[in-house]
Amino acid sequence: MAFGRRRGILALVPSATFLFILLYLWNINHTPLSASRHPSGGGAQQQQPIKDWQPRPEFSFWSQLPKHYPPTSMRPLPQGRPVRFPRVQATNFPAEASGTRRRQLRERREAVKRTMARCWGSYRKYAWLADEVAPVSGAQRNHFGGWAATLVDALDTLWIMGMKSEFKEAVDAAEMGINFTTTDIRDVNIFETNIRYLGGFLSAFDLSGDVRLLRKAAEVGEMLYKAFDTPNHMPITRWDWQSAARGHKQEAPASVLLAEIGSLSMEFTRLSLLTGEPKWFDAVQRIADAMAAQQDDTSLPGLWPLAVNARDAIFNEGTLFPLGAMADSAYEYLPKMAALLGGQLPMYKTMYEKAMNAALKYNLFRPMNPTGEDILVAGQVRADGRGKFNLDPEGQHLVCFLGGLMALGGKLFERPIDMDAAVGLVNGCIWAYKSFPHGIMAETFYSIPCNKSSPDARAVEEAPCKWDENVWKREVLRKAGRDTDKDAEALAAAADTVIANNRLPKGFTSLPDRRYILRPEAIESVFVLYRVTGAEELLDVAWDMFTSIEKATATELANSEVRDVTSPEKPKPADSMESFWLGETLKYFYLIFSEPDLISLDDFVFNTEAHPFRRLVAA
Structure with missing residues (x-):
């Protein structure tokens, strides 16, 4: 289906009025907050609400809609003093001591910036104010509401990379060109809108102090808050915004993905901290309270099932417990909420520790690999309800x-076992990258757990297992649905055929998804582990990743998702570039090659879309 420029099928602001508003807004003098009111560097103490944050009346539709189920009570923001967490970042970065290395890092981050400039330039030329530019055809795509997802997602990246003129142009365009009262899509994905748009505006405000960005964040926040207008105040994660706009009553669904309901807390809380308006914090804290109350009563205590019941606020029924897709950021936000709020709500530390204790015991495993590397991978667990x-x-x-997350949690909460697991997990992803012919790992893969026979993995305490070619080949055949009841010679021959036909690297038994979609998660964790440990070798790992990705995905216009990272030739592009390429992947590559005090992890905490928010820290 072709997508054109953003057009509203239910224009809540009449077009003539909206055009007048645009002309009016063009003539307003925009003055960012001064550095004294909103410093651009260093840590923050207890947050003082920003004045003049209210959205302009022309964009206040959502806040003016009547509430069918107004809360009978409102939880206030924490008013205590932030606790003093241990330092997250290393105190010594050997790479900073070498003039030669510093020059090399400057060249590397300039290379990343050139890729950013090429992609941004193509977006500006071919898809301005659309969600995405197609990196091969130059077409416009609107998968996320048509509210300029790439522009908003990339705002803080532009600021961090020093592309200030591009940043200013983008802010000007966002203020007058993005209208959160109209969209072509029927169902708004609350999670994606939250992490990309609300997170993007909040982060760009935290960095620049331009109050226009906080106003846009509040516009998004008011829209998203309407999705909580249900009998039990649980949100509708795939939200029929047109029905809500017409004043119809709503009810949260009986089945929602864990990540989509459990990953709203950072953005809503930061918006409340900046505005002094507690309703957003209150909304997401209700979710966290329900999760905390039921965490010990699931089929795998400590973890929550993949799907939960928002209609009845039931978070403990289900048998599948992944840490990755569709569950990931619910766990990610536990230590990050602790950091964001300066530790004022101890429940987030408790929830994190329970979750990671369970993950360490059941989800993490050592994959058998031909070089015997001491690495970890996180799988998913199915519980039968009987232990x-x-x-x-x-x-x-x-x-x-997960490697970056456990490094952060390990430092914040002084858990050495988490730090050990973090190193193993990051090394596992590095191993996967290096195992494929283009130096990029596949979207999903299977390998052989060294502790396969044990239901109690306790992976970080077990010694690595030795490589066994026959065991690997037998499992390759089993995963392919082939007969494994053969003599050794016939089994090896049959397995060799499957391995060749499927281009399986040694150690991998199947590849359900061979794509690389410009994902950031591997470089994210490499970046975090570098900032936490100062390990210089991670800089070269990151550079190898970047050059491999650039070589495999670069197009004349930008960078494209590719279909098969096992292809012997350059992988075929899929003509897709999601906004997270500019908002996350390139940002993390730039930051790892930058000075460690640029977006220090002791001053900022990243949301799941790599948008840094200022932490509350002890004075």
Whole structure:
């Protein structure tokens, strides 16, 4: 289906009025907050609400709609003093001591910036104010509401890379060209809108102090808040916004994905901290309270099932427990909420520790690999409800985020076992990258757990297992649905055929999804582990990743998702470039080659779309 420029099928602001508004707004003098009111560097103390944040009346439709189920109570923002967490970032970065290395890092981040400039230039030329530019054809795509997802997602990247004129042009366009009262899509994905748009505007405001960005964030926040107008105040994650706009009553669905309901807390809380309006914090804290109350009562205590019941606020029924796709950021936000709020709500530390204790015991495993590397992969677990847990050893590019998360949690909460796991997980993703012919890992893969026979993995405490070619080949045949009841010679021959036909690297038993979709999770965790440890070798790992990705995905216009990273030739492009390429992947590549005090992890915490928010830190 072809997508054109953003057009509203239910224009809540009449077109003539909206055009007048645009002309009026063009003539307003926009003055960013001064550095004294909103400093651009260093840590923050207890947040003082920003004045003059209210959206302009022309864009206040959602806040003016009547509420069918107004809350009978409102939880206030925490008013205590931030606790003093341990330092997250290393105190010593050996790479910073070498003049030669510093020059090399400057060249590397300039290379990343050139890729950003090429992609941004194509977006500006071919798809301005659309969600995405197609990197091969130059077509416009609107998958996320038609609210300029690439523009908003990339705002803080532009600022961080020093592309200030591009940043200003984008802010000007966002203020007057993005209208959150109209969209071509019927169902708004609340999770994606939250992490990309609300997160993007909040982060860009935190960095620049331009109050226009906080106003746009509030516009998004008011729209998203309407999705919580249900009998139990649980949100509708795939939201029929047209029905809500017409004043119809709503009810949260009986089945929602864990990540989509459990990953709203950082953005809503930051918006409340900046505005002083507690309703957003109150809305997401209700979700966190329900999750915390039921965390010990699931089929795998400590973890929540993949799908939960929002209609009845039931978070403990279900048998599948992944850490990756569709569950990931619900876990990611636990230590990050602790950091964001300066530790004022101890429940987030408790929830994180329970979750990671369970993950360490059941989800993490050591994959058998030909070089015997001491690495970890996170799989998903199926519980039978009677105390038996079966590990499904599927690895995902997306679950590579976990290494960075456990490094952050390990430092914040002084858990050495998490730091050990973080190193193993990051090395596991590095191993996967290096194993494929283009130096890029596949979207999903299967391997053989060294502790396959044990339901109690306790992966970080077990010694690595030795490589066994016959075991690998037998599992390759089994995953391919072939007969494994053969003598050794026939089995090896049959397996060699499957391995050749499917282009399986050694150690991988199947590749359900061979794409690379410009994902950030591997470089995200490499970046975090570098900032936490100062390990210089990670800089070269990151550079190898960047050059491999650039070589495989670069087009004349930008960079494209590719269909098959096992292809002997340059992988075929899919003509797709999601906004997270500019909002996340390139940002993390740029930051790892930058000075460690640029977006320090002791001052900022990243949302799941790589938007840095200022932490509350002890004075």
